[in-house]
Amino acid sequence: MRLSKRGEYGLRAMIMMAETPSPDAPLPMVQIKEIALREQISAKFLEQILLTLKNAGLLHSKMGVGGGYYLARPSKEITLGQIFRVLDGPVAPIKCVSQMAYEPCGCPDEQTCGLRLVMGDVRNAIADILDNTSLADVTKRQSTLRKKLGIKS
């Protein structure tokens, strides 16, 4: 039940972009190499991930000198579920309970298959969390926690 590195890096990058305060600049842009440096990730690998996210409509970018990436929408309108699905595919642990990519799993009677019932619950529990947590929720939670712990950042 693992999150892939693609998923992990992509989620981290998106959270970082949501965190980046937009000072004077019209757009809070962040560059691949900056993220790669801060997260200690291969820049080339991250590049692919951000490109995927961009092609999925979650990020926008600006080419050329002074360019970079920025969130396609306000951080409260982008959920972790959206990001996760783009990078790691369906949330469901087994295809026969997937909303995104249903496929029969070959049990004799799907309607009363016990495994399917339980895995359906698991799917829903995961999706509930990921689809109801926006990037804004994450950054808010982080800063609340930092304040509580008295950490400057």
Next chain:
Amino acid sequence: MRLSKRGEYGLRAMIMMAETPSPDAPLPMVQIKEIALREQISAKFLEQILLTLKNAGLLHSKMGVGGGYYLARPSKEITLGQIFRVLDGPVAPIKCVSQMAYEPCGCPDEQTCGLRLVMGDVRNAIADILDNTSLADVTKRQSTLRKKLGIKS
């Protein structure tokens, strides 16, 4: 976020064994080839899986003619979480929130890492379901549903 075939087959087999009514026999024994046939699985692959489950103490077996496998404990004392962990390892999507196999994941400040916070929630949600669902719960749920749908079996 996928369940492996090992995990799927193992869980199915365990559910099937819990389902098998123990008629007169002292032990409700089931044979590899019977499970393989009913679930349309490679018998050799299933063999490895059941052996793993046996070595983990979840199954007992009897060798020789008329032998087979049976649950090591009553079905209400075996949880899906136990089975899952034996076959698929930790439930946590990311190591830094694993109870079973913690490992730092390399974020600058783990204590306030947003991804970690959310993945911790996901881990807990999954573990809550799997650790609180016993094989007996599954078979009960199946039979209730069958009755409700008027399916004989």
Next chain:
DNA sequence: GAAAAGCCTAGTTGTATTATAGACTTTATT
């Protein structure tokens, strides 16, 4: 026109999953 950024696709490497094979042990039956 050169440098700095992102865009895009293909290829490589390593590892885990899935499955297969086969020789061995135990038990029941005849």
Next chain:
DNA sequence: AATAAAGTCTATAATACAACTAGGCTTTTC
């Protein structure tokens, strides 16, 4: 005692996928 039916155990093949690496292309700014 011999045979057949079952599980035990280990090795290995085949495949797939994840995680990267590489390199050329395009756009933008100065």
